[in-house]
Amino acid sequence: MGYIKSALLEETGYVVLDMYGKQIDPKEWMDIEYVDWKSSGDTRFAPLASAKGEIECNGFWNHQPPRTDKDGVWIPSQTEKAPTLTDRALEPGSNVGRCRIIELQPNTYADALYNLHQDDNNRLNPDGTGWVVRSFFNLTDDKDSFFVLRDNRTDPNGETRIALPAGAQLVIDTQRLWHAAYHPGDAPRYCLITSWESGPELDAYMEKYNGVNKVESVPLDQETIDAGQAEQERRIAARAAALAARGQREVLAMSEA
Ligand SMILES: [Fe+2]
Numbered sequence: 580m581g582y583i584k585s586a587l588l589e590e591t592g593y594v595v596l597d598m599y600g601k602q603i604d605p606k607e608w609m610d611i612e613y614v615d616w617k618s619s620g621d622t623r624f625a626p627l628a629s630a631k632g633e634i635e636c637n638g639f640w641n642h643q644p645p646r647t648d649k650d651g652v653w654i655p656s657q658t659e660k661a662p663t664l665t666d667r668a669l670e671p672g673s674n675v676g677r678c679r680i681i682e683l684q685p686n687t688y689a690d691a692l693y694n695l696h697q698d699d700n701n702r703l704n705p706d707g708t709g710w711v712v713r714s715f716f717n718l719t720d721d722k723d724s725f726f727v728l729r730d731n732r733t734d735p736n737g738e739t740r741i742a743l744p745a746g747a748q749l750v751i752d753t754q755r756l757w758h759a760a761y762h763p764g765d766a767p768r769y770c771l772i773t774s775w776e777s778g779p780e781l782d783a784y785m786e787k788y789n790g791v792n793k794v795e796s797v798p799l800d801q802e803t804i805d806a807g808q809a810e811q812e813r814r815i816a817a818r819a820a821a822l823a824a825r826g827q828r829e830v831l832a833m834s835e836a
Contacts, residue, residue, distance in 0.1 A: 608769045622681055
């Protein structure tokens with residue numbers, strides 16, 4: 580039968596929507612509760628919806644009974660402090676799974692390459708239903724930051740770099756594309772991340788905001804790309820060696836961010 584997927588996401592695995600044009604009070608992401616949850620860098624997360632409405636970030640498949648990344652339970656103590664963000668997650672009318680704000684501490688381009696990962700959004704997702712993708716709504720005005728997207732973790736050819744100013748809105752098939760954020764500077768980046776089920780509601784939403792599935796990459800000099808690539812290779816090899824010494828292998832698919 581197969582999953583219901585978005586035609587617009589099919590070609591590249593990502594869609595960039597129009598910028599969100601309004602101001603949001605930073606209290607919406609500063610005054611809510613964060614939990615330590617390491618994923619793709621030095622991170623904390625503030626969930627707005629979780630598996631059971633608790634302030635925690637575990638994949639829904641790790642709860643009892645295990646289930647896929649749909650039907651997230653809203654957390655009133657969080658959503659009442661973040662009404663605009665909650666509305667934005669609900670705006671398409673798609674089923675919402677995990678919904679959380681990520682706080683990412685500054686990093687380097689090489690860090691981002693090492694942090695590249697695929698998500699696990701569709702574990703236990705029933706065949707014939709909508710494929711779970713993720714929206715990224717950048718909250719802080721991170722003008723020098725960008726999202727790194729690759730079809731292949733270790734291949735820089737075809738890398739796409741998408742700018743992350745405040746109001747940037749992306750929808751990404753994060754189970755398909757390797758992804759991570761590069762975030763220079765001295766202050767954390769905040770971004771709303773929501774798991775949405777593909778279907779007619781999401782298609783209409785992406786059309787309404789003029790979604791495009793190909794954008795010009797943020798320019799980056801070849802020297803930085805080459806140095807980042809070499810460092811990624813070095814760290815992957817070092818980690819593989821450390822794991823091998825313990826008789827383990829790396830688990831590539833990560834569930835978060
Ligand atoms: Fe991710």
